[in-house]
Amino acid sequence: MTQVREGLRPLRPPWLSVGFVVSFATLAGVLSLSVLAWLPAVVDLPAHVIDPPPVWLLALFVALAAVSDVVYVPVRHADAWEELTFVEVVIIWGVLILPPFAALSTALLGFALVALLLRRPAVKFLFNLGSYAISGAGLMITYLILVGDSEQFGLRSVLALLVGAVVFTTLNLFMLTLILLAAEGVPPRELLEEQWALSLGMAVGSVGVATVALSIEQSNPALTPFAALPVIALWYAYRASSAHAEGRERSRWLVELGQAVATPGQPQVVIPRAAEALRRVYAADEYAVVLASGHHFGTDPAWVPPPVPPRQVRTLVGDELPDHWDAGVGIRLDDQSGGGVLAIGTHHQQEWATRHLPWARSWSVPETDEPALVALTAAVGSSVRAGQTLAELTAETAKLQAVVDHATDGICVVDQQDEVLLWSPAAQRITGVDLPDGLDSVRTADTPDIVRRIVSVPAEPEGVEVSFERSDGQQLDLQVTRVDVAASGTRVMTIRDMTRERRAERLKSDFIATISHELRTPITPIRGYADLLRRRWDRMSEEKRAGVLETIQERADHLTRLVDDLLVAARTTSDAELGVDMQRMDLVDAVREAATGFPEVDGRLSIAASEPLWVHADRTRVIQIINNLVGNAVKYTGPDAAIEVRFSAGPERVEVFIRDHGAGIAADEQERVFERFYRIEDPMTMRTGGSGLGLHISRQLARAMGGDVRLNSIPGEGSTFVLQLIAEGT
Numbered sequence: 001m002t003q004v005r006e007g008l009r010p011l012r013p014p015w016l017s018v019g020f021v022v023s024f025a026t027l028a029g030v031l032s033l034s035v036l037a038w039l040p041a042v043v044d045l046p047a048h049v050i051d052p053p054p055v056w057l058l059a060l061f062v063a064l065a066a067v068s069d070v071v072y073v074p075v076r077h078a079d080a081w082e083e084l085t086f087v088e089v090v091i092i093w094g095v096l097i098l099p100p101f102a103a104l105s106t107a108l109l110g111f112a113l114v115a116l117l118l119r120r121p122a123v124k125f126l127f128n129l130g131s132y133a134i135s136g137a138g139l140m141i142t143y144l145i146l147v148g149d150s151e152q153f154g155l156r157s158v159l160a161l162l163v164g165a166v167v168f169t170t171l172n173l174f175m176l177t178l179i180l181l182a183a184e185g186v187p188p189r190e191l192l193e194e195q196w197a198l199s200l201g202m203a204v205g206s207v208g209v210a211t212v213a214l215s216i217e218q219s220n221p222a223l224t225p226f227a228a229l230p231v232i233a234l235w236y237a238y239r240a241s242s243a244h245a246e247g248r249e250r251s252r253w254l255v256e257l258g259q260a261v262a263t264p265g266q267p268q269v270v271i272p273r274a275a276e277a278l279r280r281v282y283a284a285d286e287y288a289v290v291l292a293s294g295h296h297f298g299t300d301p302a303w304v305p306p307p308v309p310p311r312q313v314r315t316l317v318g319d320e321l322p323d324h325w326d327a328g329v330g331i332r333l334d335d336q337s338g339g340g341v342l343a344i345g346t347h348h349q350q351e352w353a354t355r356h357l358p359w360a361r362s363w364s365v366p367e368t369d370e371p372a373l374v375a376l377t378a379a380v381g382s383s384v385r386a387g388q389t390l391a392e393l394t395a396e397t398a399k400l401q402a403v404v405d406h407a408t409d410g411i412c413v414v415d416q417q418d419e420v421l422l423w424s425p426a427a428q429r430i431t432g433v434d435l436p437d438g439l440d441s442v443r444t445a446d447t448p449d450i451v452r453r454i455v456s457v458p459a460e461p462e463g464v465e466v467s468f469e470r471s472d473g474q475q476l477d478l479q480v481t482r483v484d485v486a487a488s489g490t491r492v493m494t495i496r497d498m499t500r501e502r503r504a505e506r507l508k509s510d511f512i513a514t515i516s517h518e519l520r521t522p523i524t525p526i527r528g529y530a531d532l533l534r535r536r537w538d539r540m541s542e543e544k545r546a547g548v549l550e551t552i553q554e555r556a557d558h559l560t561r562l563v564d565d566l567l568v569a570a571r572t573t574s575d576a577e578l579g580v581d582m583q584r585m586d587l588v589d590a591v592r593e594a595a596t597g598f599p600e601v602d603g604r605l606s607i608a609a610s611e612p613l614w615v616h617a618d619r620t621r622v623i624q625i626i627n628n629l630v631g632n633a634v635k636y637t638g639p640d641a642a643i644e645v646r647f648s649a650g651p652e653r654v655e656v657f658i659r660d661h662g663a664g665i666a667a668d669e670q671e672r673v674f675e676r677f678y679r680i681e682d683p684m685t686m687r688t689g690g691s692g693l694g695l696h697i698s699r700q701l702a703r704a705m706g707g708d709v710r711l712n713s714i715p716g717e718g719s720t721f722v723l724q725l726i727a728e729g730t
Contacts, residue, residue: 021178022123025130032137033108036100043144046157051099058106061098064090065110087111088168088206091136092161096210100140108132131175139168158211165203246283253280261379264386271297271333274380275342282365282373284344288322289333291340298322298343305341308332311378313370316343329365331377333384342377410495414455418444421490423451430478430497432470454480454493465498473668477502522555580618580704584728587613587622587654591645594626601634601643608646613654615725621701622725625709626656628694629721633660637718649727653707656723664715673711674699698723 045051068090087107094103108129115125146160177188257277260270275287275297288298290305300322308314308330316328321343328345365373404411410427414420420442423435433448444455450468457464463481470476479496529548537545588610595605615622633643641661648655665673674695699709706726713719 018123018179018182021175021182022127022130024178025134025175026126027130029108029130029133032133033101033104036104036137036140039100039141039144044149045099045144046147046149049099050097053098053102057098058102061090061094061103061106062110062113064093065107066114069111069114087132088139088165088203089210091139091168092165092206092210095140095143095161095164100137100144104133104136104140107136127175127179131172134175135168135171138171139164142167158207161207161211162204165207166200169200169203250281250283253277257281257376257379261383264383264390266387266391267291267293267295267384268297270383270387271342271380274383275344278342278373278376278380279344281376282344282369284328285346286322286325286328286344288343289340291333293340299347300324303343305330305343308341311374313365313373316345321345327364329373331374333377333381342380410497412451412454412493412495414444414491414493416489418455420444420447420451420455427495430476430495432472454478454495455491457482457493459484463496475499522559526552526555526559580621580701582616582618582705584614585617585619585622587615587617587656587725588647590619590622591626591647591656594623594630595645597627598630598634601630604640605630605643606645608644610647613647613649614728615654616728617705617707617725618701621705622723625698625701625723626658628698629658629709629723632694632721633658633662633719636660637662641718652727654725654727656725657720658723659718659720661718664718665711665713666715670711670713674709695721 050057065087068087090110091103091107094107097103098106111129111132112125115128120128143160143164146163147157150156150160181188254277257274260274260277264270271289271291275289279285279287286299288296288300288303288305290296290303296303303322306314306316306320310332312332314330316325316330320330321328322345324347325345326347328343330341330343333340333342404422404424407424407426410430411422411424412420412427413422420435423433423442428434431450431454433451435442435447435451444452450466453466453468457466457480459482463479466478466480468476468478477498479498481494481496483492483494484490485492529552533540533545533548540548589612592607595607598605630643630645637643637660643661644657644659646657646659648657695709702709702723702725707724710722710724711719712722
C-alpha cells in the first residue's frame with residue numbers, strides 16, 4: 001500500500017487541483033464505507049467470517065493497522081514522497097476474519113489514530129483515508145463476489161484474494177497518480193512505468209504473507225511469530241526496490257546536471273538549472289544560492305550564508321539555514337564575481353514519533369558523497385566562469401566585428417595557406433569585389449586580379465600604392481599597408497582609397513596652373529598699357545589714351561571678378577555663410593540685364609518671351625549666376641551655335657533653362673563639373689579659359705537662396721543648365 005506523506009505543492013495542470021483530488025477521495029471513501037455496510041444484505045458472507053466480532057479482535061485490528069502505517073519504506077517521486085506499507089496485509093486479514101464494514105472501518109480507525117498522533121496535515125490525512133477506503137472497498141467487494149462458499153484457504157479463495165489485491169493496487173495507483181499529477185506534475189505514464197511491477201509484486205506478496213500467517217495461527221499458534229519472517233523479507237525487498245528507484249532518479253538528474261554545466265552561460269541561466277538538478281541528485285527539497293555579486297537564486301532571497309571553506313561541505317544549523325529549512329549543507333561556489341555559496345536541504349522535518357526509527361526517512365549528505373558534491377558544485381562554478389568568459393569574448397568579438405564592418409579603410413586577412421580569412425565590407429565597397437561567404441574556402445589564386453595584387457604587396461612602413469580600374473570604369477588609387485602577424489603567420493592588409501586625395505592633389509596642381517594663367521591674362525595687358533602710358537603719355541592722342549585706360553579698367557574688373565570668385569569658393573568650404581540679400585525681384589528682367597554683358601553672342605542668344613516672373617532672391621547674385629551659366633555656354637559652343645534661354649513657372653518654384661548646342665558632358669562627369677576647380681579639359685592642353693569655379697559658385701549661391709542649379713546633358717547634343725528659385729506671388 002502506498003500513501004502520500006510530504007511534498008504536496010500548488011496545482012500544476014489547470015484542470016486538476018490538490019483540493020479537488022482530496023475532496024474526491026474523501027467523498028468516495030465515505031461512499032465506499034456505505035457500500036460495505038450495505039453489502040452483507042445482498043452478498044452472503046463466507047463461513048469463516050466472525051460476525052459479530054468480539055471487541056478485543058476489533059481492538060487488535062486497530063492496533064495492527066496503526067503498526068502497518070508506521071512501518072514503511074519511503075520512495076520519492078519528484079518532490080513528493082510515497083510510502084510503501086503493509087496495509088494490504090491487515091486489510092486481507094480483515095477480509096478473511098471480519099465482516100466487510102468492520103474490517104475496513106477498524107483499519108481506517110488505526111490509520112486515523114496514527115495520523116492524529118503524528119499531527120499530519122488535514123489534507124494528507126483526508127486523502128490517505130479516502131484512498132484507503134476506496135482501495136480497501138474494491139478489494140473486499142471483489143473478494144466477496146468471487147469467493148462464494150469456498151473454504152477459507154481453498155484455491156478459489158486464494159484466487160479471489162489475488163484478484164482483490166490487484167484491484168486494491170490498481171485503485172491505489174490511480175489515486176496516487178491523481179495526487180502526484182496535481183501536486184507535482186508527475187506524468188501518469190512515468191509513475192505507472194516505474195510502479196506497476198513493484199505494485200503487482202506487493203499485491204501478490206501481501207496475499208502470501210496474510211494467508212500464511214493466518215493459516216499458521218489457526219493450525220499451530222506457537223509458530224505464529226515465524227510468520228514475520230516473510231514480512232521482513234518483503235520489507236527488505238521493498239527497500240531494495242526503493243533504492244533502485246532512487247538510483248534511477250539520481251542518474252537521470254546527473255545527466256541533467258551534466259547538460260546544464262556542459263553549456264556555458266550567464267549565472268542567471270546556468271545556476272538555477274544546475275542547482276535544481278543538484279538538489280534532485282541529492283534528494284533535497286530546496287536550494288538557495290547567494291553570489292558575492294549580490295545575486296540570489298532559490299527559495300530564500302534574504303538568506304545570508306555563513307562562511308564556507310573552499311572545497312568543503314559545511315552542515316548548516318540554526319540561524320545558518322535559510323528560512324523554513326530544517327536541515328541543509330553549504331558548498332562554496334566560485335565565480336568571477338568573487339565567489340558565492342550554494343545550499344541544498346529540506347524544509348520538512350520528520351514526524352517526531354517516527355524520526356528515530358531505523359527505517360525513517362531523514363535527509364543528509366553522507367560523508368562518502370561529500371567529495372562528489374564538491375566536485376559537482378565546482379563544475380557548476382566552472383560553467384559559470386566559462387559562460388562569463390564566453391560572454392566577454394562575444395562582446396569583444398562584436399566590438400571587433402563592428403570596427404571591421406564600419407571601418408572606412410578596407411581590411412583583408414590572409415593565412416599561411418594563402419586563404420582569405422577576412423574581406424571587410426569597406427574592402428568590397430572600395431574595390432567593387434564581392435567575395436562569397438565562407439571565406440575559409442577562398443584561396444588567393446581564385447580571387448580577382450586586384451585581390452591578388454593587394455595580398456601580395458610587400459611589408460613597407462609607408463604602404464604601397466596600387467592603381468587599378470574598377471569594373472565600372474572608375475580609376476582608383478589605393479594605398480595598401482601590410483602587417484605580418486608572426487605568432488599565427490597571417491597577413492593583415494589595410495586598404496585606403498586615396499583616389500580623392502590624389503584627385504585633390506591633381507586639382508590643386510591644375511588650380512595653380514589655371515589661376516596662374518587666369519591671373520596673367522588680365523595682369524599682362526594692365527602692365528603693358530601702364531608702361532605704354534608712362535613712356536608715351538605726352539605723345540598719345542586724347543582718344544588713344546582713353547582707349548588704353550578703358551582697357552586697363554576692363555582688365556582690372558576682370559581681375560576683381562576672379563578674386564571675388566576665389567573668395568566665394570573659399571566661403572563654401574568653411575563655416576562662413578554666403579551673403580545674400582533676399583528680396584522680391586523680377587527674374588525675367590534680371591536675365592535680360594545679364595544677357596547684355598555678352599554683346600559677342602548677339603544674334604545667337606535668344607531669350608523666350610515671358611511676362612514678369614517674381615521670385616524671392618538676391619538680384620545681384622542671380623545676375624552673377626546667369627552670367628556664369630551663359631558664359632559657360634558661350635565658352636563650350638561653336639561661334640555659330642545657338643544659345644537658348646526659356647522660363648518655367650510653378651506655384652512654388654520658378655526655373656530658367658539655359659541650353660547650348662555644344663559637345664555635351666558625359667554622365668559620370670555631370671556632377672563633378674560643380675566641384676571646385678574641376679575642368680573637363682586638361683589645364684595644360686585646354687582650349688578654353690576659366691578657373692573651374694563658375695559652376696561651383698553658381699550652385700552654392702542658388703542653394704544659399706533656397707534654390708539649386710542642376711544639369712541635363714546628352715553627349716553630342718549639348719547641355720541644359722537649370723536655375724531654380726523660390727517663387728513669390730505678385
